[in-house]
Amino acid sequence: MTTPSYLSEEILLNPERREFPNFDLKRLLETVFKPTQDCKVCVLVDFDDPRELIKDLAFLEQDGFEVQKNAHQYFYQGLKDGVMAELGMTGGEMFAYKCSKGSNLDLEDELYDVAGTKLSLDGDLYPNYDIILCISTFSATAPLTAKCKEYGFRGATMHGMNDVILNSGLAVDYEEVSIDAEKMRAALDQPNAVEIDFELEDGKILTSWLGLDGQSAQKSHGLCQGTAPDIANLPAGEVYFVPHDAKGQFPMKYEDGTLGVLDVENRDVVRSTLIEGSQATIDEHNARLKDDPMTGTLGELGFGTQVLPVSYQDIQDEKVLGTCHLATGRDDHLGGDIVPDMFKVHENSTHDDILFAPHKTPNFNVKEVRMIWDDRTEVIIEDFKPSAYVINAMSGKKSEAALA
Numbered sequence: 001m002t003t004p005s006y007l008s009e010e011i012l013l014n015p016e017r018r019e020f021p022n023f024d025l026k027r028l029l030e031t032v033f034k035p036t037q038d039c040k041v042c043v044l045v046d047f048d049d050p051r052e053l054i055k056d057l058a059f060l061e062q063d064g065f066e067v068q069k070n071a072h073q074y075f076y077q078g079l080k081d082g083v084m085a086e087l088g089m090t091g092g093e094m095f096a097y098k099c100s101k102g103s104n105l106d107l108e109d110e111l112y113d114v115a116g117t118k119l120s121l122d123g124d125l126y127p128n129y130d131i132i133l134c135i136s137t138f139s140a141t142a143p144l145t146a147k148c149k150e151y152g153f154r155g156a157t158m159h160g161m162n163d164v165i166l167n168s169g170l171a172v173d174y175e176e177v178s179i180d181a182e183k184m185r186a187a188l189d190q191p192n193a194v195e196i197d198f199e200l201e202d203g204k205i206l207t208s209w210l211g212l213d214g215q216s217a218q219k220s221h222g223l224c225q226g227t228a229p230d231i232a233n234l235p236a237g238e239v240y241f242v243p244h245d246a247k248g249q250f251p252m253k254y255e256d257g258t259l260g261v262l263d264v265e266n267r268d269v270v271r272s273t274l275i276e277g278s279q280a281t282i283d284e285h286n287a288r289l290k291d292d293p294m295t296g297t298l299g300e301l302g303f304g305t306q307v308l309p310v311s312y313q314d315i316q317d318e319k320v321l322g323t324c325h326l327a328t329g330r331d332d333h334l335g336g337d338i339v340p341d342m343f344k345v346h347e348n349s350t351h352d353d354i355l356f357a358p359h360k361t362p363n364f365n366v367k368e369v370r371m372i373w374d375d376r377t378e379v380i381i382e383d384f385k386p387s388a389y390v391i392n393a394m395s396g397k398k399s400e401a402a403l404a
Contacts, residue, residue: 007180007307007394009391009395011307012307012321012386012391012394012395013391015307015308015320015321016309018307020167020168020171020172021171021172022167022171023074023166023167023170023171024171025074025075025078025079025083026083026086026087027173028170028171028174029041029083029087029089029131030087031173031174031175031223032156032174032222032223032224032225032232032234033131033154033156033224033225034225034226035225035226035227036087036088036089036131037087037088037089038088038089038090038130039087039088039089039090039130039131040089040090040091040128040129040130040131041079041084041089041090041091041092041129041130041131041132041133042091042092042093042094042095042125042129042131042132042133043071043072043075043076043079043092043093043094043095043133043135044094044095044096044097044125044132044133044134044135044136045067045068045071045072045094045095045096045097045134045135045136046068046096046097046098046099046100046136046137046138046140047059047065047068047096047098047099048098048099050096050097050098050099050110050111050112051096051112051116051118052116053065053068053096054094054095054096054112054113054114054116055112055114055115055116056114056115056116057072057094057114060072066161066162067135067136067137067159067160067161067162068135070135070161070162070163070166071094071133071135071161072094074166075133075135076092076094079092080092089131091129093113093114094113094114095111095112095113095114095119095125096111096112097110097111097112097121098110099136099137099138100136100138100140101138101347102138102347102350103138103139103329103350103351103352103353104138104139104140104141104142104143104329104330104333104350104351105138105143105346105347105349105350106142106143106340106346106349107121107140107143109121109122109123111124111125121147122147126147126148126150126151126153127151129153130153130154131153131154131155131156132144132153132154132155132156133155133156133158134155134156134157134158134159135158135159135161136157136158136159137159137160138159139157139159139233139315139351140157140159141157141231141233141333141351142330142332142333142351144157144231145231145333146332146333148229148230148231149229151229152229153229154224154227154228154229154230154231154232155224155230155231155232156224156231156232156233156234157231157232157233157234158170158234158235158315159315160313160314160315160316161313162311162312162313164309164310164311164312164313164316165235165311165313165315165316168235168308168309168311168316169234169235169237169306169308169311169316169319170234170235172235172306174221174222174223174236175223177221177222177236177237177305177306178219178221178222178223180237180305180306180394181219181220181221181222181236181237181238181239181305182219182221183393183394183396184219184239184303184305184390184393184394185217185218185219185239186217186393187389187390187393188217188239188303188371188380189216189217190214190215190216190217190373191212191214191217191241191371191372191373192211192212192213192214192372192373192374193209193210193211193212193372194209194210194212194241194301194369194370194371194372195207195208195209195210195369195370195372196208196210196250196324196366196368196369196370197366197367197368197369197370198249198250198251198356198364198365198366198367199364199365199366199367200251200275200363200364201363205367206248206249206250206251206261207248207249208246208247208248208249208250208264208326209246209247209248210241210243210245210246210298210301211243211244211245211246212241212243212244212301213244213245215241215242215244217239217240217241218239218240218241218334218335219238219239219240219305220232220233220236220237220238220239220240220319221236221237222234222235222236222237231333233315235306235308235315235316235319236306236319237304237305237306237308237319238302238303238304238305238318238319239302239303239305240300240301240302240303240334241300241301241302242299242300242301242331242334242335242336242337243267243298243299243300243301244267245266245267246264246266246267246268246298247264247265247266248264249261249262249263249264250262250264250326250354251275251361251363251364252272252354253360253361253363253364254277254278254281254285256277256278256281257277258274258276258277258278258281258282259274259275259276259277259363260272260273260274260275260277260281260282260285261273261275264298267297267298268293268296268297268298269289269296269297269298269328270289270296271286271289272285272286272289288348291344292343292344292345292348294329294338294342294343294344294348294349295328295329295343295348295350296328297328297329297338298326298327298328299327299328299329299330299331299334299336299338299351300325300326300327300331300334300336300351300353301324301325301326302318302324302325302326302327302353303323303324303369303380303381304318304319304320304321304322304323304324305319305321305394306319306320306321307320307321308320310357310359312359314353314355314360317355317357317359317360318353318355318357320357321386321390321394322357322381322384322385322386323355323356323357323366323384324356324366324369324381325353325354325355325356326353326354327351327352327353327354328351328352328354329343329348329349329350329351329352330343330349330350330351331351333351356384357384358384365383365384366381366383366384367382367383368381368382369381369382
């Protein structure tokens with residue numbers, strides 16, 4: 001019998017009613033990394049000028065650096081103020097590397113400690129720590145996933161950390177998050193394909209088709225327990241696939257607010273067409289696609305599994321139940337076949353999420369997402385809300401299809 005969700009069906013349907021416990025570093029680390037006894041831990045942050053800003057913690061006296069200051073207050077100080085001792089851990093040092101300037105780009109090896117001493121990620125950090133807590137501007141999940149397999153450490157990546165994330169996505173019990181992620185993973189497992197209908201403001205429908213070839217659904221559930229090398233991406237709560245094929249169209253909202261329609265052929269975004277905004281932004285994207293086509297290859301399709309508030313950081317907001325996201329670029333950290341060496345230049349080998357959520361893309365409605373198997377089709381999202389099929393799966397109920 002399926003275990004009921006720790007969240008009531010009322011909360012699943014009315015997420016604004018959910019209340020969260022206070023952030024607790026001990027609970028988070030103990031749950032995510034069990035066991036912690038005798039593990040050597042460190043905190044890793046990033047700056048454009050790491051040597052000057054980490055030395056004597058100079059960044060604390062300057063404006064900005066919200067992510068890094070949260071890393072210092074809630075993780076570095078938290079470890080020093082008793083959590084490390086309570087969990088039987090050692091270490092607790094803080095280091096800084098040079099900001100990568102892009103999501104999941106490989107990191108430069110140069111590293112600095114709080115004394116301003118120049119060190120090496122490969123030589124001084126990765127071989128000497130059991131647990132690395134990377135709290136950065138841009139995601140480092142892909143490079144750390146590769147490095148943990150080489151050096152044998154565990155870790156967590158928590159880029160973009162703000163107060164909302166600390167008080168919701170990092171305050172939850174990840175044993176419970178993992179249970180719910182597994183329920184949704186099982187409900188979406190081994191589909192042939194997915195179809196997504198996007199509704200534009202003028203009522204036009206764009207449809208994307210993604211071929212999944214019966215692959216097993218994967219989950220980002222936040223647990224990095226045991227001793228095997230692994231990286232947890234926090235906040236977690238996602239079921240995802242690596243597309244084998246894709247075609248159709250989907251809308252895109254660029255950083256400057258420009259709206260475009262992207263055409264997809266053979267898994268690749270091949271062109272963008274202006275809806276409204278800046279034609280120059282569209283032209284720049286098309287030039288990039290032409291110059292380095294791998295930047296348009298679809299590497300991920302993901303669905304959120306958590307009930308969380310909007311944080312205005314994609315790392316949390318893509319984990320919200322009822323949202324979906326696509327990603328272009330490298331996907332080797334997800335078990336895919338797109339690796340950094342396939343891009344024309346290093347700076348292009350990013351993993352870029354394209355999130356569809358009411359606050360992020362109010363001009364586009366995810367009208368319907370359909371998961372297709374050999375013998376049935378199930379609607380899983382309707383108008384940015386989880387369908388009855390998903391609610392039943394999360395709450396432990398059997399769907400009519402499953403009972404038939």
